[in-house]
Every structure is written in structure tokens, then in C-alpha cells.
Amino acid sequence: MTTYENLAPLEPTDAARRFTDPQTWGTFGAQWNSGEQKTLVCCAVYPETHDVKTFVFRCADFSALSFEAGQFITLSPVIAGQPIARCYTVSSSPTRPFAFAITVKRVPGGLVSNWLHDRLQPGDCLRASGPAGSFTPVGIPAKKWLYLSAGSGVTPLMSMTRTAFDMASDLDIVFVHSARTPTDIIFHDELQGMQARMAGLRVLHVCESPGTTVDWQHPIGRLDLPLLSQHVPDFREREVFTCGPQGYMEAVKSLLKDARFDFAHYHQESFDITVLNAEPVIEQAPSLDQASLFTVTLSRSGKTFTMTGTQTVLSAAKKAGAIVPSSCSQGVCGTCKTALLEGTVDMNHNGGIRQREIDKGLRLLCCSKPTSDLVIDL
Known part of the structure; x- marks a missing residue:
């Protein structure tokens, strides 16, 4: 009879080897990818210290979160009738993508951290944007x-x-x-x-x-x-x-x-919560005519507005009444990552978007200024 004890050892496969290499962390083929918004269900709340709690979530549609260790998601709880966006690092491991966690310290006067500590309970739902951030060991060949x-x-x-x-x-x-x-x-x-x-x-x-x-x-x-x-x-x-x-x-x-x-x-x-409401500092392209007026069309809502090349697309869209998920306004968090369907922009980001995402047509609206008329997937 074959038993566990006398089974012959198996040769490690390439698939098995890759899980010991930090360059492959986060590449588990999960379904909730960067740039997407999902509804999350709170599954559990655990106290860590007297002022720190861990909140465990799953996607309402049971999809898995594809992220790299060290990245963050952006939660958007509705507080006093308004969605408030804040970025929180995923403290759990990408090896467990179906139930993932954030760990939050209660900040004196902090609107979202106090709401999470005082109000969020298992079974509650809230919206969140997919993972972002470049503070990750993925791709670094070190031992x-x-x-x-x-x-x-x-x-x-x-x-x-x-x-x-x-x-x-x-x-x-x-x-x-x-x-x-x-x-x-x-x-x-x-x-x-x-x-x-x-x-x-x-x-x-x-x-x-x-x-x-x-x-x-x-x-x-x-x-x-x-x-x-x-x-x-x-x-x-x-x-x-x-x-x-x-x-x-x-x-x-x-x-x-x-x-x-x-x-x-x-x-x-590099992400600093204290700069969430600051205006981004973006260098200008030398050839950009800042006096030009550009037309921006939001493909989903049909809304159209004009803006100058001195404005970020995010600020102009919000002034026009568009609802755009955003948080840091510094090109760091990736919350405002949106597909640019037509046109060109001058984007100067701070790590909130990967080159492969740029190649797919995504842009960070908070640090993008138009260089032509635009059509945006909003």
C-alpha cells in the first residue's frame, strides 16, 4: 500500500520553483486587477493593539485580488453622504488573494481611520479601487x-x-x-x-x-x-x-x-497621507501651448467640457461635475487611473502607474495635462 511516508519525492516543477522567487510575487493569475473598482464585503475585524485594527475583506463577486506584496488599495467609504477616498496598504499576503486585509491605526481627528474603527462591522460593504504602488520587492534579484x-x-x-x-x-x-x-x-x-x-x-x-x-x-x-x-x-x-x-x-x-x-x-x-489634498507639482513640456483650449469628452456619461493645458484633467473634470475616483492628487496612489481612448496628455507621475499600464492606454488624471482634445473612459 502506498502511504504518505513512502511516497517517492517529486521533482520540483518550474511552477513550483517560481513561488520561491520574489520576482514572481503577486503573479498568481487573480482576477481583481489594478485600475478596477470593486465592492468589498468586510469579513472580520481584529484588534492588533489599543489603537490598531485589522479589517479583512473579500470581493462581493468572490473574485481574487491580484497585487504585489507592499502595494495598497484605495477604500472609498461613504461618510456623511460623501465618498471619501483613502489609501491603505494590503497587510496580508498575495498568496491568499480571496480574503485580504488592511491594518489601520486610529489617527486623532482622522476622518476615515476613526470611521473604520468605530463603524465598520463584518457584513458591511464599501467600494474600493484596485491595487497600486511601486514599494514592492517584485523584480529585485536579492537574497x-x-x-x-x-x-x-x-x-x-x-x-x-x-x-x-x-x-x-x-x-x-x-x-x-x-x-x-x-x-x-x-x-x-x-x-x-x-x-x-x-x-x-x-x-x-x-x-x-x-x-x-x-x-x-x-x-x-x-x-x-x-x-x-x-x-x-x-x-x-x-x-x-x-x-x-x-x-x-x-x-x-x-x-x-x-x-x-x-x-x-x-x-x-513614498506615499504620505499628509499630502492627500495638496496640488501636484508637474513640470511642463517645453513645447506645450498653455493658452490652448482643449475639449474633453467622457465616453460613458457623454459629458463634454473644455479646459486649458494649465489644468490637470482630474481638476478640470471635477470642476465640470464629473465623479472621478481620486485620492492623493500626487501621481502616487493610482486611484484616478483611467483609460485614455483618444488624444494625448503630458503625464508626470510619481510611481502610481506601471509602464505596462501606460502601454495599455491608462493614464493618471491627477498628473496629466492635455496636449490635444481627449476622449476618456469615464
Whole structure:
């Protein structure tokens, strides 16, 4: 009788090998792709710390989310009768695309974060735009990684770590997370559990103070060059990914600069919630006649309006009364990604769109200015 114990070992197939390579992360052939909007159903809500919760979703049509570890989706809850868009990193792994999660810190005065914490319950529905963002290890041929995070900046790095764990990767990962106190550490127990079962993962927590924890064994203070050199002496040989508050990321860049780190191997999450309502700064094409008037037609609604070359298509469309999903207005989040059916634009983005999407005719309306009459898929 053939039993599990005496089965002959199988030769790994090419399909199996690709799941151990970070260059293939996110390419699982799922169905909810970048640029699409879906209705999401909240499946579960879990507390992580006293001010952080994880929200688990599935697509209402049961399609799967195709994303790369480190990317984010844009939620658009309706608050006081108005849809409000905010970007949140997917904290779960793309290896589990049918139920995916975001992990949100309650921000004092934060409209959406407080609504999520206080109002969103399992069974509730809301709209969301498909994944975007270039803060991802996909396509980077490295074996040694250093993840540096602080506060809720842990979420994209947690997605990357969960992905490596799920795929039984042989990567060498050092994950250094900073928090105010041990009770503020997000995913503490899960990271410790993964470290115990994944030979290539080492986790280090750094806290400003021990708080009420009496047996804290990890470093106290803030991450600096002596601490990093002591605990990760080979950090100069690693691919570095960092995410956290702006001050933290500036401090990390400063200490790495002092250490003569090669910034060709440095990656930083550039999305900053504080600039959501700022106007994008876009360089002008030298040949663009800014005084020209262009006609823009929205193919689905039939709405037509005129605009100058000094305006972004997004701002002009909103002034004309068009409903256009948007969030950062900086060419970062990808929420306003829309198909340009006819015409040309001058687009200067900040990573919110991939070249393959541009090749398919998609454009970010928030950082695109017309150079001809346009027809847009809205």
C-alpha cells in the first residue's frame, strides 16, 4: 500500500520553483486587477493593539485580488453622504488573494481611520479601487533583505514577510521594527511565531521605552547606526526597505548615509497621507501651448467640457461635475487611473502607474495635462 511516508519525492516543477522567487510575487493569475473598482464585503475585524485594527475583506463577486506584496488599495467609504477616498496598504499576503486585509491605526481627528474603527462591522460593504504602488520587492534579484519600519509603517513589510513565509522562501530577512512601547508593537506575536518556523527570518523590536512591560529583552531607545551595526552587522550587503513616519524615514536615510550605504539598494514608501489634498507639482513640456483650449469628452456619461493645458484633467473634470475616483492628487496612489481612448496628455507621475499600464492606454488624471482634445473612459 502506498502511504504518505513512502511516497517517492517529486521533482520540483518550474511552477513550483517560481513561488520561491520574489520576482514572481503577486503573479498568481487573480482576477481583481489594478485600475478596477470593486465592492468589498468586510469579513472580520481584529484588534492588533489599543489603537490598531485589522479589517479583512473579500470581493462581493468572490473574485481574487491580484497585487504585489507592499502595494495598497484605495477604500472609498461613504461618510456623511460623501465618498471619501483613502489609501491603505494590503497587510496580508498575495498568496491568499480571496480574503485580504488592511491594518489601520486610529489617527486623532482622522476622518476615515476613526470611521473604520468605530463603524465598520463584518457584513458591511464599501467600494474600493484596485491595487497600486511601486514599494514592492517584485523584480529585485536579492537574497538578503533588511526591513525597517516604525508604527503602522509595518504593514507593507508585514505583507512581504507573510509572502516569504507562505512560500517557504529561503530568503535571508532581518525585520527591525520600532515602536513607542512593547504594547504598541503591531503583529508582535505573529512575527515571533514566523521567526520560530522560518530559518531565514530574524526579528528585532526597538522600543523608545519599556512602558509597563517588566521583562522586555529587546533594545530600548531609537534606531541608530551603533544599534544597527551591532544587531545587523552585514546591513550594507542587504536590500533595504523602509516605511514609517516621515521623521523616521529621514532618520534612517541619514544613518545609512553616514554608514556609506549604497542607495541603489534602498527603497522607501513614498506615499504620505499628509499630502492627500495638496496640488501636484508637474513640470511642463517645453513645447506645450498653455493658452490652448482643449475639449474633453467622457465616453460613458457623454459629458463634454473644455479646459486649458494649465489644468490637470482630474481638476478640470471635477470642476465640470464629473465623479472621478481620486485620492492623493500626487501621481502616487493610482486611484484616478483611467483609460485614455483618444488624444494625448503630458503625464508626470510619481510611481502610481506601471509602464505596462501606460502601454495599455491608462493614464493618471491627477498628473496629466492635455496636449490635444481627449476622449476618456469615464
